[in-house]
Amino acid sequence: MVLASGTGSLFASILEHASRPDASFTVVGAVVDRDCAAVGIADAAGIPVIRCRLKDHPDRAAWDAALAADVANMSPEWVVTAGFMKILGPAFLNRFGGTIVNSHPALLPAFPGAHGVADALAYGVKITGTTVHLVDDGVDTGPILAQRIVEVRPDDTEASLHERIKIVERALLPEVVDALAARGVVTDGRKAHLK
Ligand code: GAR
Numbered sequence: 001m002v003l004a005s006g007t008g009s010l011f012a013s014i015l016e017h018a019s020r021p022d023a024s025f026t027v028v029g030a031v032v033d034r035d036c037a038a039v040g041i042a043d044a045a046g047i048p049v050i051r052c053r054l055k056d057h058p059d060r061a062a063w064d065a066a067l068a069a070d071v072a073n074m075s076p077e078w079v080v081t082a083g084f085m086k087i088l089g090p091a092f093l094n095r096f097g098g099t100i101v102n103s104h105p106a107l108l109p110a111f112p113g114a115h116g117v118a119d120a121l122a123y124g125v126k127i128t129g130t131t132v133h134l135v136d137d138g139v140d141t142g143p144i145l146a147q148r149i150v151e152v153r154p155d156d157t158e159a160s161l162h163e164r165i166k167i168v169e170r171a172l173l174p175e176v177v178d179a180l181a182a183r184g185v186v187t188d189g190r191k192a193h194l195k
Helices: 009-018 037-045 060-072 090-096 116-123 158-183
Strands: 002-004 030-032 049-051 079-081 100-104 127-134 144-151 185-188 191-194
Touching (some): 030 037, 060 090, 127 158
Parallel strands (some): 002 079
Antiparallel strands (some): 100 127
């Protein structure tokens, strides 16, 4: 199942992959934390979608517990955060830790957090990219599963660079989810390797 907050283009790429005859996974549902384009994408694909908004809960811990319950009802093997812009809390991590996959728009451990593209651009790096990793209790600190490079152009804006990174993310994230579903992952301390 997929957690999303944004324009949903990563979510759409996962759905597109799942529709292929040779795909190793299906998408059992989506949960969003706000009204966003992912809802329409899920509806169009006939995928169940649940809204779990922070403002509908008394505090963050209650929201986190509700999110965990919503996801548990879908009984997913893997939870994919595709542009989900909230940090997952202890209740969620206790329940799904080790089975949560995130796509981040930078080459971790460089430029973690919500502004990975802008931070890389401001630093002046010439190469950035995308990282698919398992989620742990830090911010973008979990074991890395796969990375791809994207070159920074001298005239790049945050928007132009992010769009080129997202093109790569839309190919890499479904590929990694497919490998996880088909063959799984081996973890060795803080390292992880796709089988
Ligand atoms: C992607 O670049 C993803 O890596 C990023 O949001 C974008 C979502 O695009 N996620 C984060 O920055 C999470 N910290 P989308 O809404 O078009 O799928």
